[in-house]
Amino acid sequence: MGNQLTITPCLWFDGQAEQAARFYVEVFPDSRITTISHYGEAGKEIHGQRPGDVMVVAFELQGNPFVALNGGPLFTFNEAVSFQVPCRSPEELDHYWGALSEGGDPSAQQCGWLKDRFGLSWQVFPEWLPKALEGAGSTAAARVTEAMMAMKKLDWQALERARRG
Known part of the structure; x- marks a missing residue:
């Protein structure tokens, strides 16, 4: 092809x-x-x-x-579709989280997810996070998951500390 x-x-x-x-x-x-x-x-x-x-x-x-x-009012966004923004630095994460969440729905923020002012959902996270969550049985993945579940905007340094133990 x-x-x-x-x-x-x-x-x-x-x-x-x-x-x-x-x-x-x-x-x-x-x-x-x-x-x-x-x-x-x-x-x-x-x-x-x-x-x-x-x-x-x-x-x-x-x-x-x-x-x-x-297209008109017939369809609206929901959380079934979101766009991922894997960030390379804490500053980049702060930039995208701040810009995309401004004017959005604060009640829709959890674990790095946010809803912007147009109702579109985004996931803003450190680019290394998916790898850190691999291995459901690993203690490092469990620590990172537990830390992440308590956050709205992801705290880069806190997640790093959880990853290192």
């Missing part, structure tokens, strides 16, 4: 597609909006949007393609 298939997440919004895309490209460096298309008269009886309103915003977050669609 010669050509590599690109799978692009399509995020459904109710009138906030452009606002959300602009927010996400500000949060993640090396990101950009690639195209914005608008609704026309065609199909108005089905989509119900005003001609000229933003329909789709295509954008890239650090080279990863995304699409934001203004």
Whole structure:
């Protein structure tokens, strides 16, 4: 199979597609909006949007393609889908947690998960965490799991201490 298939997440919004895309490209460096298309008269009886309103915003977050669609109020985000942000440093974790959680739902924060101002769920964690959680029978994995379960925003240093014992 010669050509590599690109799978692009399509995020459904109710009138906030452009606002959300602009927010996400500000949060993640090396990101950009690639195209914005608008609704026309065609199909108005089905989509119900005003001609000229933003329909789709295509954008890239650090080279990863995304699409934001203004599809209306029919569907909303839930925690069944989230985006993972594996961080290389405590400062990077602080940056992404702070930016993505600002204006979001504080009650939806647990174990490094957060819900942003648009209702989209994110997991912000040290990039080494999945490896530290391997081996359900290991005492190190148990210590890290126990420490993590007590946190909302993950505390890099506390998790490191739990990993080392």
